[in-house]
Amino acid sequence: MATATVPWRRARGLGVVAAATAMVTALAVPAAAAPGVSPAVVDRDADPGTSIPVSKVVSTPPIPPKPDVVLLVDTTGSMGGAIANVRTNLQQVITDVRAAQPSAQFAVASYRDTGDGAELFRVRQNLTGDAVALQAAVDGLAAGGGGDTPEAWVNALVEVSEGAVAYRSGSSRIVVLVGDAPSHDPSNGRTLAQAGAALQADEARVIAVNVAGAAGGLDATGQAASVVAATGGQLVDSSPDTVTAALLAGLRDLDVTVTPSVTSCDPGLSVTFDAASRTQQSGTDVPFAETITVAGDAAQGAVLHCTVDFLLDGVSAGAPFVQTISVRVNDVTPPTVVVDDRTVEATSPAGAVIDYPASATDNVDGPLTPTCVPPPGSTFPLGDTSVTCTATDAAGNTGSDTAVMRVVDTTAPATACVPTNNPSGDNTPGSYNPDGFYELTSTDVVDTAVEVFIVDSMNPLVRFGPFPAGTKIKLVQAPGAQSKVKDGTGDIDYKVTLNGDAVITGVDDAGNVSTPAVCLVAPPPK
Structure with missing residues (x-):
């Protein structure tokens, strides 16, 4: 929009400038729980064939991890106040975002309308962490041009999503669309539907900062709400002098989808959750009911491991969101004891000495020495005598076997x-x-x-x-x-x-x- 004078109206959800300033300050306050998964380590003992329930909480960061933020600003004539606000508060925006996500990078792009030649769409600064370069790019923004009420931001969104901005691999992609007027549709031959599809393909979300003005704002015809809904973004109302506060509020209000991803698990151990994923507002705690299951045939005595990465919006958020599981599988199987029946000839009126063999083997401890009553080498009387042999493994499991020692007299006088x-x-x-x-x-x-x-x-x-x-x-x-x-x-x-x-x-x-x-x-x- 070309008009230079914009009547002020109350920003939805922001209130006056003081409220906006408070919101900027609040963003930098650490959350009660540091972002990450809790408990991050599960170390338990369990019997084969049993399950371990774990109450899991994922504390999400107030801003999505590894954010790539593209400031896409309307630079038509009516946007002078908004551009001034961004220029003045850019460093505070960068500081506040990096307080939550130190790896954040920013890009600066601008758009006008189809009659504005080279200013139709421009990338002023591609993604960078250089705050000085970013300030220079914003300082270069100047209000001018325009013409009729609608602008060409639909075209700009397609340009951003089709390679004009080089996103980092695995980043959280956020396009902050700042404007005070709806867009032509089609715009430079691009339609709103194409813009939504391009953004979805790029996995980018749109925060639409709907600047109040005579043109009715970005969402005057519902276009901004449509693109925000298509990308899972936010629509935030603003006055020209609270644009950066609205921008920060929109970043904080983005939904985040937490997805437990089992990255590795030893045979005999498995992990499931009560939900495949959950979506909540960033900066909140996301609960999951986790169930760790030990297979019935899991190797007893073994220590089994699993690793679970709690992805944020499908992206690994780093070590704080990785859970490690160690389960020591209890040895519940008693040793196998073997002692066999024997029949021997009497050698004296007392009977006969029988030095019978007996063995014991444990599934974990290996060979054991059984204790037998009466012991091998005892003199057994004529007739049948029961022998019981037992062995106890390191886990306290006791196995036993019995046999009959038979002493006979078949020798004639x-x-x-x-x-x-x-x-x-x-x-x-x-x-x-x-x-x-x-x-x-x-x-x-x-x-x-x-x-x-x-x-x-x-x-x-x-x-x-x-x-x-x-x-x-x-x-x-x-x-x-x-x-x-x-x-x-x-x-x-x-x-x-x-x-x-x-x-x-x-x-x-x-x-x-x-x-x-x-x-x-x-x-x-x-």
Whole structure:
């Protein structure tokens, strides 16, 4: 707009100049919580198959991170007061923005109308952090030209978004459109729809500083509201002398979208959130309910890690917004203990010594030494004895196994018919026993009192006994006579009369029967 005189009106949301000044000052006040994620470190112990709930708060900065701010200013004749305000307060704007985001850079561009030749659109200073260069660019702004009421800011927005400004990679792109009149649509052949699409493609948001004036401001026909809505920006009313305050208010009022992004996670660990993202005003705390889940098959004893970057408007905001997770997976599996049943032969009346093997292995601690009751190397009695072996790992998990140690007696006694002296004489038996005196012997590994039986070799149905081992007999052969046993005299226990020889066997307590031994009967005297 060409008119140089602009009637003042109250700025929406700003009030008088004093209120604007207070807003500038407030922007520089640190937030109660420093921007970042809290808690930034999660260090927990958990069982496999369990979840850890974490209440997460992302404190957003008052201005989006790594901002690239393009000041796009209307320099037609009616904008003298607004340009003067920007020129006077530019350094304060830079200082306040950098107090919140030290990496901020600024560019300065201007626009007029299609009849203004080279002033239709100009980049006065591309993005830089050089405050002196920026001041020089703003000092070079001068109000003039214009013509009819609408200007050509639609064209300017397209120019900015199609390469006129070289944004940094990963920056928060903000175009601050300052003007007091609507735009031609189309403008220099560019439409409002094209401008919105170009800004969206560039991921740039528009803060429209709607300067009050006779032309009705940027949003006189709803154009500014449309482009602000399309880009997620802000529409801020201003008078010519509060432009910079409005600019700062708009930066502070931008919405920020916080998106948790799991950048890495060890197998067996996962992280989810109650929302994929949340959008709130910059400078506020954004809550998330985080759930860390340990898989049922997670490696026990391992320390698993995840990293989550809480992106702001899709951009990494640096270390304060990165969360690290460490979960020690509890060892809940007891050791595997192995002890096997064994069967051994008795070696004495007490049983047998069994030095049985037993082992234990833990999924985390590896081989362990089990404790067994009764221990290996113990003497086990005849029959079955239960053994229990246990092992406890470093986490306190105890595993056990049981086995049966069985001691058996399957060894038969050793039986013999030993010729002995005639108790009434002094003769020593020779190769045969002419007098028929014998001692019935039978010894066993286990049984100390083996029973001995006598069978007539001529009639196996004739069986006498049991007799204790060590019994002494007088054996008489009487063919055709009745086989019998009667008490002996002296140290002879029994007198045994048979038709044939005496076949003796020993039987132990386990029922094992010895190999038969024969007591030969002396031939009858001639």
